[in-house]
Amino acid sequence: MITFSYLCIFLLLTILAALFDMKIFDYTIWEALRNLLYTEIATGRMIIIVSILIGLLSSSVIDIHLFRVKKKSGSSR
Numbered sequence: 001m002i003t004f005s006y007l008c009i010f011l012l013l014t015i016l017a018a019l020f021d022m023k024i025f026d027y028t029i030w031e032a033l034r035n036l037l038y039t040e041i042a043t044g045r046m047i048i049i050v051s052i053l054i055g056l057l058s059s060s061v062i063d064i065h066l067f068r069v070k071k072k073s074g075s076s077r
Helices: 001-024 029-038 045-075
Strands: none
Touching: 001 029, 001 045, 029 045
């Protein structure tokens, strides 16, 4: 559930950043999303990719840990 929440929050923040770019620079939604990835030489793309990987890894580890704790406490009863 934490992983799903992370993905939803990341998607909503990406859309919010694209909306700000649309209003400020008079872009279409596709131009704004493309500019989030390709604004500078690999800098924006690397920031996005690294943040996605770190967030997915940490939320997956937390989900697995919570699943194991829940399973262990359920089997001891």
